[in-house]
Structures are given as C-alpha cells and as structure tokens.
Amino acid sequence: MTVITCIEDLRRLAQRRVPRMFYDYADSGAWTESTYRANEQDFQPIRLRQRVAVPMEPRSTRTTMVGQPVAMPVALAPTGLTGMQHADGEILAARAARAFGVPFTLSTMSICSIEDVAEHAGRGFWFQLYVMRDRDFVARLIDRAKAAGCGALVLTLDLQILGQRHKDLKNGLSAPPKPTLANLINLATKPRWCWNMLRTPRRQFGNIVGHVKGVDDMSSLSAWTQQQFDPTLNWRDVEWIKNRWGGKLILKGIMDPIDARLAVQSGADAIVVSNHGGRQLDGAESAIRALPRIVDAVGGQIEIHMDSGIRSGQDVLKARALGARGTYIGRAFLYGLGAMGEAGVTKALQIIHRELELTMAFTGHTDIETVDRSVLVEGTYPTA
Numbered sequence: 001m002t003v004i005t006c007i008e009d010l011r012r013l014a015q016r017r018v019p020r021m022f023y024d025y026a027d028s029g030a031w032t033e034s035t036y037r038a039n040e041q042d043f044q045p046i047r048l049r050q051r052v053a054v055p056m057e058p059r060s061t062r063t064t065m066v067g068q069p070v071a072m073p074v075a076l077a078p079t080g081l082t083g084m085q086h087a088d089g090e091i092l093a094a095r096a097a098r099a100f101g102v103p104f105t106l107s108t109m110s111i112c113s114i115e116d117v118a119e120h121a122g123r124g125f126w127f128q129l130y131v132m133r134d135r136d137f138v139a140r141l142i143d144r145a146k147a148a149g150c151g152a153l154v155l156t157l158d159l160q161i162l163g164q165r166h167k168d169l170k171n172g173l174s175a176p177p178k179p180t181l182a183n184l185i186n187l188a189t190k191p192r193w194c195w196n197m198l199r200t201p202r203r204q205f206g207n208i209v210g211h212v213k214g215v216d217d218m219s220s221l222s223a224w225t226q227q228q229f230d231p232t233l234n235w236r237d238v239e240w241i242k243n244r245w246g247g248k249l250i251l252k253g254i255m256d257p258i259d260a261r262l263a264v265q266s267g268a269d270a271i272v273v274s275n276h277g278g279r280q281l282d283g284a285e286s287a288i289r290a291l292p293r294i295v296d297a298v299g300g301q302i303e304i305h306m307d308s309g310i311r312s313g314q315d316v317l318k319a320r321a322l323g324a325r326g327t328y329i330g331r332a333f334l335y336g337l338g339a340m341g342e343a344g345v346t347k348a349l350q351i352i353h354r355e356l357e358l359t360m361a362f363t364g365h366t367d368i369e370t371v372d373r374s375v376l377v378e379g380t381y382p383t384a
C-alpha cells in the first residue's frame with residue numbers, strides 16, 4: 001500500500017475503488033475539457049517569493065468566510081451525487097469537514113437529504129441551491145435548509161442548462177447505476193464500494209425523491225430533473241431567494257466583472273469566482289485567471305471566494321494572495337471520499353492544510369491574514 005502524501009495519490013486510489021461511471025463523473029469536464037485542464041494548469045506559472053530568517057512560528061491558517069470562523073480558508077464545494085462516490089458520502093464528508101473546522105456545502109443534487117445530513121453530521125453546514133421551474137419546490141428547499149440550521153445558502157447561477165460531458169453520456173450515468181452488463185462487470189471489480197452501498201438505504205436524490213409529487217422512482221426522477229433546471233433564472237429570482245432565505249447568501253459561478261457588479265447590487269454577502277470546475281462552458285477562462293479582474297471590479301464591496309482547479313495548499317495560498325478570502329475544493333475532497341470514505345476526506349483536508357501552512361512559512365508568513373499579493377513574484381501572476 002502506497003503512503004498517501006498528496007491529492008494525486010487519493011485520485012489514483014479513488015480511480016481503483018469507485019465504479020467507472022461515478023469516477024468519470026467526478027474526473028471530467030465539458031466537451032474538450034480545455035477549461036477543466038486550464039483551471040489546474042494556470043496555477044503553475046504563478047511563482048512564490050521565498051523568504052528566509054524571518055519568524056516562522058506559531059502559524060495560523062484561521063480566518064473567516066462570510067463571518068464564520070474557519071480553520072483554513074477552504075470549504076468543501078457542493079457536488080452532486082456525492083453519495084455515489086462512497087455510500088453515505090455527504091454524511092461522511094460533512095462529518096470530516098465539521099471535525100476539521102471547515103464548511104461542508106450540501107448540493108441540491110445530493111444523495112443524502114438535508115434532514116439526513118443534519119441528523120447524522122450536525123447542523124450548520126451550508127446548502128447549495130439550484131433554481132428549478134417548480135418554485136414551490138425551491139421555496140420548500142429554502143425552508144428545509146433554514147429548518148436544518150444551514151449556516152449559508154450558496155446559490156449556483158451557472159447551471160441553468162447542463163454542460164455536456166462525453167463520458168457521462170457514454171457511461172449512461174444514473175443513480176443508482178442501471179444493471180447493464182457493462183455496469184455489472186465493472187461493479188464486480190469494486191467489491192468494497194458495492195458492500196457499503198448495499199448496506200445503506202441512501203441511493204437516490206434524497207432532497208427530491210419523496211418531496212415532489214409523482215417523483216418516487218428512478219424514471220420519474222430523471223424525467224423531472226431534465227425539465228426542471230430553469231433557463232429563465234434572473235436577478236429578480238436572486239432577490240426573491242435572498243428575501244425568503246434571510247441568512248448569509250453566496251452567489252456561485254461568477255466569472256465576469258459585469259455579473260460581479262450585479263451581484264454586489266443584489267446585496268449578496270459573497271460571490272464565488274467559479275466556472276463549475278470546467279464542467280459547464282468549455283473554453284471559459286480558468287477561474288484563477290478571472291479572479292484578479294473580479295477583485296479589481298468589486299473587491300472591498302463584497303466578499304470574494306473562488307474555486308475550480310485547487311489541488312493543493314499552495315493553490316489556496318495563491319488564490320488568497322490574489323484576493324480570494326476563501327476557496328472551495330470539489331474533486332480534491334471527492335477523490336479522498338472515493339478512496340477512503342470519511343478518513344479520505346480528512347486526509348485531503350490534512351494534506352491541503354499542511355501544504356498551506358508550510359508554504360506560508362517558506363514565504364515568510366505566520367498568519368494567513370497577512371498573506372497578500374507580495375508573496376507572488378511580479379510578472380508571474382495574472383492581473384486585471
């Protein structure tokens with residue numbers, strides 16, 4: 001057994017342990033995957049300034065995101081079907097995040113329901129909302145998140161139509177997997193996953209099945225979701241959601257200064273500079289390159305977060321240096337979950353934390369709050 005020292009090790013282990021259709025679902029981007037690749041690659045040319053003979057201890061990565069204390073500026077991103085990477089995945093990831101002191105964000109398209117996660121992993125996690133045509137359902141979701149004590153609402157604005165991922169179509173992605181010959185052959189090679197999945201009742205979209213009239217099995221569910229994402233979503237809806245929710249509101253999927261300014265006007269508490277991990281508009285700019293332009297446009301008027309492409313604590317430090325108060329990790333925690341369940345998510349968080357605080361030391365910082373653009377080498381980072 002190899003010693004796990006980086007997120008890439010977790011990815012390799014997840015690839016061995018998770019059924020192909022769910023591994024591919026996590027590890028892929030839209031169309032040519034050019035944005036998916038750019039998200040990671042564009043962190044690489046950014047260079048750090050090494051400092052020596054300056055105090056290195058004690059070090060603190062503690063900060064806040066939308067006013068909430070966090071052990072480091074990293075939250076777990078909302079990811080659909082997380083309970084298919086590993087049985088009870090959302091509950092396990094939420095527990096790991098809570099123990100570590102970082103926010104877990106539950107997706108609308110989760111397997112474990114809002115209530116289930118609150119009961120088994122504790123209240124206070126964040127909830128991510130997709131706006132559906134059925135606004136009564138949306139209103140009920142908001143109310144359910146409120147009742148479950150969710151600490152913030154993350155409203156995703158960049159998925160009103162679905163980006164196309166070739167592998168998902170070719171694999172016939174569904175939850176639970178259909179018993180086709182190809183699936184059964186692949187499942188036979190993943191005994192640990194199958195064993196855990198057989199022992200849990202959580203195998204469908206928990207927030208939806210049983211909460212929408214007429215949606216009680218796989219085929220009615222897939223018909224419902226396909227026609228429910230609402231392409232008419234607009235800023236008036238954002239206002240309605242803000243009023244109904246009444247708590248901290250984070251708008252996710254902002255890549256353009258024009259949209260960032262509208263987000264400020266909407267009165268939201270934070271925005272997430274994100275291209276959905278390269279899963280929506282292939283050809284979009286990487287999120288780390290878009291970040292400085294957004295900071296230039298609205299920095300100081302709204303809290304700015306970012307995600308897409310973060311695979312290490314160094315990436316977190318670079319994003320923070322370029323003006324993101326907080327970051328989110330999607331695949332980095334999903335690989336951990338698929339590889340080793342709750343312990344794997346903890347491992348992913350430990351790896352990123354260690355990389356972050358060591359990099360702080362090497363760049364002459366003991367407190368994450370003092371990290372700014374000066375840790376980066378001039379000319380190597382994107383600017384507005």
Ligand SMILES: Cc1cc2nc3c(=O)[nH]c(=O)nc-3n(C[C@H](O)[C@H](O)[C@H](O)COP(=O)(O)O)c2cc1C
Nearest residue numbers: 026077078079080107156276277308309329330331
């Ligand atoms: C498998 C998977 C499922 C996702 N599902 C959702 C979702 O349900 N809601 C959402 O807002 N974002 C979703 N995202 C996007 C993530 O929240 C986040 O923006 C992205 O993963 C960040 O990129 P990274 O994976 O490179 O860290 C998903 C991402 C992945 C990888």
